[in-house]
Amino acid sequence: MAFLDELKKSLDPGAPKELWGVVAEFEDEEQLLKAGRAMHHTHGYTQLDAMSPFPVHGIEAALGIPRSILGFIVICVGLTGTMTAILLQWWTGAVDYPLVIAGKPLFAFEFAMPIMFELSVLFSAFACVFGMLALNGLPRLYHPTMNFSRFGRASDDGFLLVVEKSDPKFSAVETRNLLMSLGATSAEVVED
């Protein structure tokens, strides 16, 4: 119950703080991209993340973030929707309560098509939204980066680069200095 632990911890003001990572702020998206690329490709950091007010193009490649797997989830759930529509129309019309209307067949793909389409789209859309939230670990009440003094900038005009402690190359002092040397306007050690 990671969520409950998290909640308990956030409600307990006496919980011991521990080092979580370093957050640095950059002037614009180009500086962020440049620094991110250097951190990942030149200096070999792997536990990187960025925070920005809009999706920065090329940031995934710069930080080594793999392509989203959402598409696979959506197609599976979407096909479930198609099957649901077929079974619904076949079972209700041809099995459970067969009723001849205007001499039409009890079940045929021709008339089943519109609802097959609609339910495929409906299921896929739900998979899209809830799949996206699940892959992102949302909704959540708290994240260590929220302890960064200028966290709110990430939804306004700030471009933040995050290095987690779990990175094998992480060192609170050296990582911070490296980020400053890559053009950060400020860099802070963040506790959890």
Add this chain to the structure above:
Amino acid sequence: MATHNTATENLTLTTSDLDAISPRLVLDKDGRPTGYKEVTEDVSRIVEMKTPASWWVAFVISFLVMMMLFGLLAYQVYTGVGVWGNNGPIGWAWDITNFVFWIGIGHAGTLISAILFLFRQKWRTSINRSAEAMTLFAVCCAAIFPVFHVGRVWRAYWLFPIPNTDINMWQNFRSPLLWDVFAISTYGTVSALFWYVGLIPDLATIRDRATGWRAKIYGFFSLGWRGSAKHWNNYEMAYMLLAGLSTPLVLSVHTIVSFDFATSIVPGWHTTIFPPYFVAGAIFSGFGMVMTLMVVFRAWFKLEHLVTIKHLENMNKVILATGTIVGYAYGTEFFIAWYSGNDYERFAFVNRAFGPYWWAYWSMISCNVLSPQFFWSKKLRTNVPFMFVISIFVNIGMWFERFVIIVTSLHRDFLPGSWGYFRPTWVDILTFTGTFGLFMTLFLLFVRFVPMIAISEVKGVIAADKHRHLPEHVEAQLAAKRDEIMKVVA
């Protein structure tokens, strides 16, 4: 003045040169350049400022009109469907006209968010949020009519395949009316999801600026969004997939609405042109309503630098194109009626234009086919008051289109003994007026509590504008004439 290298090494264009050739989508406001911070400020301000008196005036009026709608619906339920003017042979009249009218308006939102997204039309970003909201509210207004037309509205759940002991049987999946139930409810749901996904990052922006209970409420709805690159990665994929799903969906909804008519054997309804013709009409009417709203709201909330003349001009081009398609469809209908050689079909169409409802038909033609033709002129399609007037004509014309299709096809039944002429009752008229109250109440609440412009998407456009380049053919021409140009510059 900043310079920008393009085409050749020696040739430099200033920002204003570039603006003349490829206009920016986010303009300066009173000499102040609009950057990321300014977009946040200008859009959040509408949600954060003290409620303006003008908003209260508009809201109270809309609210009262909405209350009138609820009162009339209660009256209709209490008394019976007979309070509406529908009667044999005209069993469908204003109710279904209003239903198709509102559903059609709902199409622009998804078109702007989904189809223009897939076509990489960056100008959609300033208008997509309010167009999507408009879609949702239009679907709410539309749903009222068929639901109350069933007569016993408390049994409306019979429309859905919910196991129950009242009728002990299932819906008829062979009927387009049932397809319609699925199409409209799917469309409403998917539009709401699409809208909400787009809102999450912007609600987080409001959250980060707010304090106290406001921060908690916006915090709750922004789901803990923090703009992480890993989040954006999944988010962009979700957005693209939703756009891909909504594109066929938006085309399917009005297609299925048109099946309600096209699969019948009523002359004037039984035509294969209906699906594409309805979809074009829906986009046309939707853009008309977006235009009506945006012209007012961009001036009201001082957003002219975000919803620029270029945005309005592009929308007018869509109105011109779809209006012309609709006009072409009217012509094709007549041709097919004549070419079919079917007497009933021919009579239905001649009667449409020259029979007792000639006034409705020619109102439709002048509003839908003739009025958008003014937009061939650049001067007129960039003139804000003029386009507002035309957008009102489009709204009126598209209501008449549905009225013409439904009522003129029904009022002359096969037997002259069952001919009739539809007159709306006061309940018909005021119920339809009431839906505008519902629509505007919801829209005003939306504007006040939710960022009405997609903040994060507009920022993305600002970032892209930094790397503006000329259209390829212009670059080629510049390169070819480089020597001449350099001579003039020197």
